Amino acid sequence: MARKKKEGSGLNIPDAPFRPGEEAIFETWSWKPGDLERPDPTKCTAEDTVPHAQGLVRVLGDNDKASGAWNPKLNADELREGLEHMVRLRIFDDRMMKMQRTGKLSFYMRSFGEECVAIAQTMALETQDWIFPSYRQPGAQFVRGRDMVSMICHCLGNVEDNIKGRQMPVHYSYRDGRFISISSPVGTQFSQAVGVAMASQYKKLDEVTITWIGDGASAEGDYHYALNFASIFKAPVILNVVNNQWAISTHANFATASGEFATRGLPYGLASIRVDGNDFLALYAVTKWARERAASGSGATHIEVLTYRAGAHSSSDDPSRYRSSDEHTKWPGGDPIERLRDHLIEIGEWSAKRQSGLEDRIDSEVMSAYKEAVKYGDLANGPYPEADTIFTEVYEEMPWHLKEQFDEVMEG
Numbered sequence: 396m397a398r399k400k401k402e403g404s405g406l407n408i409p410d411a412p413f414r415p416g417e418e419a420i421f422e423t424w425s426w427k428p429g430d431l432e433r434p435d436p437t438k439c440t441a442e443d444t445v446p447h448a449q450g451l452v453r454v455l456g457d458n459d460k461a462s463g464a465w466n467p468k469l470n471a472d473e474l475r476e477g478l479e480h481m482v483r484l485r486i487f488d489d490r491m492m493k494m495q496r497t498g499k500l501s502f503y504m505r506s507f508g509e510e511c512v513a514i515a516q517t518m519a520l521e522t523q524d525w526i527f528p529s530y531r532q533p534g535a536q537f538v539r540g541r542d543m544v545s546m547i548c549h550c551l552g553n554v555e556d557n558i559k560g561r562q563m564p565v566h567y568s569y570r571d572g573r574f575i576s577i578s579s580p581v582g583t584q585f586s587q588a589v590g591v592a593m594a595s596q597y598k599k600l601d602e603v604t605i606t607w608i609g610d611g612a613s614a615e616g617d618y619h620y621a622l623n624f625a626s627i628f629k630a631p632v633i634l635n636v637v638n639n640q641w642a643i644s645t646h647a648n649f650a651t652a653s654g655e656f657a658t659r660g661l662p663y664g665l666a667s668i669r670v671d672g673n674d675f676l677a678l679y680a681v682t683k684w685a686r687e688r689a690a691s692g693s694g695a696t697h698i699e700v701l702t703y704r705a706g707a708h709s710s711s712d713d714p715s716r717y718r719s720s721d722e723h724t725k726w727p728g729g730d731p732i733e734r735l736r737d738h739l740i741e742i743g744e745w746s747a748k749r750q751s752g753l754e755d756r757i758d759s760e761v762m763s764a765y766k767e768a769v770k771y772g773d774l775a776n777g778p779y780p781e782a783d784t785i786f787t788e789v790y791e792e793m794p795w796h797l798k799e800q801f802d803e804v805m806e807g
């Protein structure tokens with residue numbers, strides 16, 4: 396988070412705090428669980444949240460205990476459910492990366508280090524709530540019960556891909572889970588989410604919308620349009636900026652000059668909170684708070700989810716070219732899975748043996764889903780969706796110019 400200026404240019408060109416070959420030394424966080432009050436979400440003003448935007452909501456302390464006003468007091472089954480989804484996502488991601496490296500799919504993006512984000516936040520929602528994700532929140536689908544075979548078929552672009560190869564891998568659509576199709580142009584989901592939230596409010600439906608944008612994408616205009624509309628219309632929306640420090644090879648210092656993201660919601664009149672994004676309990680609690688606020692008609696909440704992208708941006712990226720190799724092991728927020736696991740052990744509801752049993756069980760679950768999915772085809776070997784699916788399901792009646800192209804493809 397420290398800002399460093401590159402020498403030798405009159406123009407202020409920011410730099411990353413650590414580059415390859417340098418040791419990563421993050422300042423230790425002074426924020427502790429219990430520092431911040433939990434205001435009434437239905438009554439508090441944006442101004443009341445200044446300490447929350449400038450501070451950091453944490454529940455899990457360095458001693459693995461949960462404390463403070465934000466402790467959501469989840470029971471052990473709920474905590475274990477969260478842990479299981481996070482372990483599932485990590486193992487799933489690793490399997491998919493292996494498949495990408497062996498040519499079975501073209502491209503992949505892991506959520507490594509950020510598994511907590513979509514999982515804790517989706518668990519804090521109601522099933523009727525709308526999800527407008529970016530590509531690093533696939534974990535929401537596990538919470539909403541999506542079948543893993545169907546997720547893999549999408550990534551493979553095979554004949555069972557529910558979107559028939561029309562999108563890149565990891566660009567899931569999951570209608571039953573109200574999980575809206577991911578768009579490649581980053582940031583577009585932010586204003587779409589606000590629009591849907593406005594519609595829900597207009598129709599007086601008990602629905603809240605949640606959306607996420609990256610630190611890098613928050614430098615796009617879409618982000619500001621969304622905040623403006625959300626605040627003017629008091630839309631029931633939860634606007635998350637996932638500050639994972641990096642936008643491919645561009646450090647977050649290029650996306651905001653202040654080094655802060657949460658506070659950017661305050662001038663828009665939005666309740667704004669920064670939360671430890673690797674702390675399952677804190678993320679759950681803040682999202683519940685924001686949902687309650689939205690559902691009560693008190694408006695949107697702007698949340699900075701402070702985390703670290705532990706892996707490469709995607710299967711096409713090599714972070715050793717632009718950042719220090721030990722950065723993710725030094726992140727003050729630690730690892731989200733280890734933190735929740737250690738908390739469960741601390742309260743006597745888990746053990747190292749149960750953890751390895753869980754990992755083995757999920758490993759075979761992922762393996763059998765993978766074996767099932769490749770039966771329907773993969774990138775290297777096909778079969779692929781029929782060529783005519785390029786043209787179908789967009790227009791009710793195909794326009795003449797597409798009809799011409801369609802005929803050409805079919806003849807060819």
Ligand SMILES: Cc1ncc(C[n+]2csc(CCOP(=O)(O)OP(=O)(O)O)c2C)c(N)n1
Binds near residue numbers: 611
């Ligand atoms: C409008 C647009 N510009 C550029 C890109 C290329 N691109 C894809 S992901 C990405 C980085 C986004 O970083 P961030 O918003 O921080 O999200 P993260 O990958 O860290 O989750 C860029 C520049 C794109 N997909 N869309």
Ligand SMILES: [Mg+2]
Binds near residue numbers: 611
């Ligand atoms: Mg980022």
